[in-house]
Amino acid sequence: MLTNTKTKEPALHKGAQSILNAALSFFSEKGFKSASINEIAKKAEVSKANIYHHFKSKECLYQQVLEEACDRLFTSLNTVEKSLPARPEDRLKTFFSEHLQCLLRYPVSTNLIKRELMDNNSIDGRLLAKELFSEIFSKIILLVQESQGVQKSSNGIDAPLLAFILVGMNMFFFESQGILKYLPQVNDFVDSPEFYSEEVFDLLIEGFKCKT
Amino acid sequence: MLTNTKTKEPALHKGAQSILNAALSFFSEKGFKSASINEIAKKAEVSKANIYHHFKSKECLYQQVLEEACDRLFTSLNTVEKSLPARPEDRLKTFFSEHLQCLLRYPVSTNLIKRELMDNNSIDGRLLAKELFSEIFSKIILLVQESQGVQKSSNGIDAPLLAFILVGMNMFFFESQGILKYLPQVNDFVDSPEFYSEEVFDLLIEGFKCKT
DNA sequence: GTCTATAGGCCGATAGAC
DNA sequence: GTCTATCGGCCTATAGAC
Numbered sequence: 001m002l003t004n005t006k007t008k009e010p011a012l013h014k015g016a017q018s019i020l021n022a023a024l025s026f027f028s029e030k031g032f033k034s035a036s037i038n039e040i041a042k043k044a045e046v047s048k049a050n051i052y053h054h055f056k057s058k059e060c061l062y063q064q065v066l067e068e069a070c071d072r073l074f075t076s077l078n079t080v081e082k083s084l085p086a087r088p089e090d091r092l093k094t095f096f097s098e099h100l101q102c103l104l105r106y107p108v109s110t111n112l113i114k115r116e117l118m119d120n121n122s123i124d125g126r127l128l129a130k131e132l133f134s135e136i137f138s139k140i141i142l143l144v145q146e147s148q149g150v151q152k153s154s155n156g157i158d159a160p161l162l163a164f165i166l167v168g169m170n171m172f173f174f175e176s177q178g179i180l181k182y183l184p185q186v187n188d189f190v191d192s193p194e195f196y197s198e199e200v201f202d203l204l205i206e207g208f209k210c211k212t
Numbered sequence: 213m214l215t216n217t218k219t220k221e222p223a224l225h226k227g228a229q230s231i232l233n234a235a236l237s238f239f240s241e242k243g244f245k246s247a248s249i250n251e252i253a254k255k256a257e258v259s260k261a262n263i264y265h266h267f268k269s270k271e272c273l274y275q276q277v278l279e280e281a282c283d284r285l286f287t288s289l290n291t292v293e294k295s296l297p298a299r300p301e302d303r304l305k306t307f308f309s310e311h312l313q314c315l316l317r318y319p320v321s322t323n324l325i326k327r328e329l330m331d332n333n334s335i336d337g338r339l340l341a342k343e344l345f346s347e348i349f350s351k352i353i354l355l356v357q358e359s360q361g362v363q364k365s366s367n368g369i370d371a372p373l374l375a376f377i378l379v380g381m382n383m384f385f386f387e388s389q390g391i392l393k394y395l396p397q398v399n400d401f402v403d404s405p406e407f408y409s410e411e412v413f414d415l416l417i418e419g420f421k422c423k424t
Numbered sequence: 425g426t427c428t429a430t431a432g433g434c435c436g437a438t439a440g441a442c
Numbered sequence: 443g444t445c446t447a448t449c450g451g452c453c454t455a456t457a458g459a460c
Contacts, residue, residue: 013443015443015444030245030331031243031245031246031331033242033243033245033246034243034245034246036434036435036436037435037436037437038434038435038436046443046444046445047444047445047446048436048437049437049438049439049444049445049446049447050443050444050445052436052437052438053443053444054443057436057437058436058437114330115330117390117391118327118330118387119242119243130391130394133391133395134394134395137395137397137398138397141397157411157415158400160395160397160398160400161398161401161411161412161415162415163397163398164388164398165381165412165415168380168381168384168385168388169377169380169381169384171384172380172381172383172384173380175329175330176376176380178329179329179342179345182342182346183345183346183349183372185349185350185353185371185372185375186349186372186373186375186376188370188372189373199369199373200373200377203369203373203374203377203416203419204415204416204419205419206419207415207416207417207418207419225425227425227426248452248453248454249453249454249455250452250453250454258425258426258427259426259427259428260454260455261426261427261428261429261455261456261457262425262426262427264454264455264456265425265426266425269454269455270454270455
């Protein structure tokens with residue numbers, strides 16, 4: 001379960017924390033299997049045996065790293081949601097833009113979660129990542145319905161589809177960052193996610209043809 | 213270079229072909245590092261040493277598998293492009309829909325390419341996958357511009373952005389298949405990519421507000 | 425072209441001293 | 443809580459018979 005309970009953990013020892021940091025970066029970059037306890041130990045500047053003192057197994061270490069990554073994004077998105085503007089039309093647009101910025105603020109965690117959804121490392125992990133995904137998804141559906149309600153358009157476009165599209169556009173931007181620089185035509189918005197969010201949202205709302 | 217030259221390869225031996233098939237499925241499912249020569253040999257029903265007779269190294273085997281996957285998708289998309297309808301408005305929409313169907317027709321190859329773009333396995337591999345991506349991307353930009361030209365809207369939306377969105381929507385649908393079934397709200401279009409394409413395209417063109 | 429046998433290395437995990 | 447030393451296993455790759 002994603003920790004809404006804000007009971008801070010008992011302030012991890014320095015050693016354990018540096019292990020978690022090193023593990024996060026390697027698991028995120030290479031995946032569970034390819035990241036080795038050896039290299040994590042080296043980067044964390046502890047011995048391999050020390051890792052096994054703090055964590056029962058490689059799997060357990062991975063689970064905790066993944067959990068922290070999910071919490072990080074979940075908390076970040078919750079904060080965004082609480083400081084959304086009042087006007088329903090703006091709320092969806094702002095959340096869309098801020099959602100992308102959350103992903104980009106924690107690229108390593110985001111990448112780890114993306115990996116977890118792609119590979120099937122562990123049953124618990126998949127559930128965790130899916131829960132996060134479905135949480136964000138529900139939030140956006142509500143915001144879409146909110147904005148639809150105000151405009152009273154009831155135009156037949158279902159909110160879940162639009163929500164799916166919005167999440168998808170941000171995820172795709174995130175994962176395409178690495179190759180965007182090799183696509184000269186689209187270089188404009190590589191360094192400007194704000195511009196990207198703005199353009200995509202307006203396009204979705206106003207439509208390709210109707211654009212002013 | 214993506215083989216436009218249609219000189220068929222010299223009809224691979226049965227053994228080598230079954231190795232390539234087994235390798236494709238494991239590399240796609242687990243990634244380069246996690247897939248082992250042992251399991252590939254077992255699935256291909258040959259000995260491990262036999263693999264090293266046909267391929268100089270694990271890397272070489274991977275390269276060839278990746279190359280075939282890229283060619284498969286490239287050829288498939290080229291075929292689609294050649295049998296597009298005449299009306300410019302329909303061309304883009306049809307290509308968009310067919311692009312998704314290509315991805316879904318070769319899910320294992322598509323997944324392998326996606327993995328290659330995510331991990332940094334080999335320099336050659338990345339180039340290959342990027343070339344394919346940029347190829348598709350260019351095709352779609354042309355189709356967008358074509359349809360824009362006809363409508364003479366010149367409305368300021370840049371073709372590369374729309375092309376990026378279209379490719380992104382299809383890639384995201386592809387990679388979300390596994391978790392879509394866990395999102396009850398969106399179950400409608402899991403089994404119907406045609407419906408998804410139709411809805412997304414219309415939404416993009418007509419816009420959220422303007423929808424009939 | 426196919427095999428068995430094996431070399432040599434890195435892996436996850438543990439034992440046991442401090 | 444941290445370490446060195448080590449075990450057993452799986453890995454890529456090769457040697458050499460058929």
